[in-house]
Amino acid sequence: MTYVYAFVFCGFLCFIAQLILDNTKLTPAHITSLFVVIGAFLDVFGIYDKIVLYAGAGALIPITSFGHLLVHGAMDMAGELGVIGLSYGIFNLTSAGISVAIIMAFLLALFFKPKH
Amino acid sequence: MKVDDYKKIVDEYTPKENVLKNAIISFVAGGMLGVFSEFLLRVYCLWLDLPRKESGVLVILSLIVLASILTALGVFDVLVNKFKCGLIIPITGFAHSMTSSALEYKNEGLISGIGSNIFKLAGNVILYGVVSVYIFGVVRLLIFGG
Numbered sequence: 001m002t003y004v005y006a007f008v009f010c011g012f013l014c015f016i017a018q019l020i021l022d023n024t025k026l027t028p029a030h031i032t033s034l035f036v037v038i039g040a041f042l043d044v045f046g047i048y049d050k051i052v053l054y055a056g057a058g059a060l061i062p063i064t065s066f067g068h069l070l071v072h073g074a075m076d077m078a079g080e081l082g083v084i085g086l087s088y089g090i091f092n093l094t095s096a097g098i099s100v101a102i103i104m105a106f107l108l109a110l111f112f113k114p115k116h
Numbered sequence: 117m118k119v120d121d122y123k124k125i126v127d128e129y130t131p132k133e134n135v136l137k138n139a140i141i142s143f144v145a146g147g148m149l150g151v152f153s154e155f156l157l158r159v160y161c162l163w164l165d166l167p168r169k170e171s172g173v174l175v176i177l178s179l180i181v182l183a184s185i186l187t188a189l190g191v192f193d194v195l196v197n198k199f200k201c202g203l204i205i206p207i208t209g210f211a212h213s214m215t216s217s218a219l220e221y222k223n224e225g226l227i228s229g230i231g232s233n234i235f236k237l238a239g240n241v242i243l244y245g246v247v248s249v250y251i252f253g254v255v256r257l258l259i260f261g262g
Contacts, residue, residue, distance in 0.1 A: 003151050010150025010206065011143040018142035018201040022135045028204050029213075029237055033244040035205060040248040044256050057157040058150030060172045061179065061206045066241065070249045078257060086253045090246060093173075098242070100177050101211050102234070104184035109218035109230050115190035 006058025009051060013062045032063050039064030043071040069093040138200055145202025153179065176207055183208035187215040213237035 017031050026034075039062075042048040048068040052059045059065060070090055077089025091098070153175050160171035183203075186192040192212050196203050203209060214234055221233040235242070 003154055006150040006154040007147035011145075011147030011202075014146025014200075014202045014205045015139050015143040017205045018139040019135070021201060022138055028201075028209070029240055031201075032205070032209060033240045036241050036245045037248045040245060040252055044252045055150070057153035057172060057175050058147075060157075060176060061150055061153045062146075063205055063207060063210060063241065066207070066210070067245050067248060070245045071252060074249050074253050075256065078253060083254070083257060086250065086257075090249055096173050097176050097180060097207065097210075101180050101184070101214050101238070104181055104211065105214040105218040105234055106230065108184055108188040108215055109222050109234075112188040112219060114219040114222060115193075 002054070002056040002058075005055040008058075009055040010058040010062055013064065035063045036067040039067030040071045041067075043068040066094060066097075141198075142200045142202040142205075145199035146205060147202075149202065149206050149208070179206065179208050180211040183211040184215045187212045188219065192216075210238055210241060 013035065017035065020026055020031055020034075021028065039048060042051070042064070048059070048064070052065075052068075070093075073089045073092035073094065074086045075089075077085035077092065079085070081088060156178060157168070157171050157175045160166055160174050161168060164171065164174075166174065183192060186195070192203070192208075193216075196212070203212075214237070217236045217238075218230050218234045221229040221236075223229060224233075
């Protein structure tokens with residue numbers, strides 16, 4: 001059943017994004033930023049955790065999960081240290097993704113030539 | 117010629133993209149990617165004996181690596197043209213934007229080229245993510261107390 005939910009949720013987000021892209025003048029950069037904020041917003045009330053429970057990796061893959069993980073890491077540390085913990089834990093859960101993306105982009109840029 | 121007339125002519129000759137068809141294509145492509153990553157998550161769980169949370173991170177990392185390599189090979193742009201937002205909204209789009217901007221500005225050197233442009237497109241995801249965390253985090257701390 002998780003597969004079905006994963007298909008529907010991940011597909012639904014892409015569906016909405018494509019509709020916004022085609023019907024307005026917003027660029028993909030606008031839409032991804034918007035989706036990150038939406039993901040962070042959904043995590044404030046713990047809604048995104050429930051979606052992850054049902055949709056599994058289908059909810060972890062979209063960019064909304066980036067906002068969700070940022071809030072999650074920040075709130076975990078805030079629980080221990082108070083308001084200061086917000087800054088301590090903000091990248092706790094997303095650091096793996098960002099680091100790998102940076103190192104891959106750098107190495108590939110060194111060895112490959114741009115194709116047009 | 118009046119501006120309005122000109123606009124009419126331009127509209128007439130602009131190819132009309134089928135909005136609904138595009139949206140359905142991205143729905144199916146995004147959905148398939150979601151199913152694939154759920155499958156990958158279970159494979160990692162079984163083979164590497166990892167808990168679900170850690171293999172979730174591993175799935176994200178695998179997709180980032182895959183998307184970066186495909187971008188460098190020039191395949192990803194072709195796929196995006198076909199599957200539209202189905203590949204931009206998942207984390208693959210994030211990896212693609214970083215690798216493609218790093219490649220694009222490679223000629224301007226390591227520091228002023230790759231260094232200052234690598235976050236050109238991905239930067240706004242991180243920026244607005246962090247800004248919203250501070251806003252929502254402070255609100256949640258004040259209202260719910262953590």
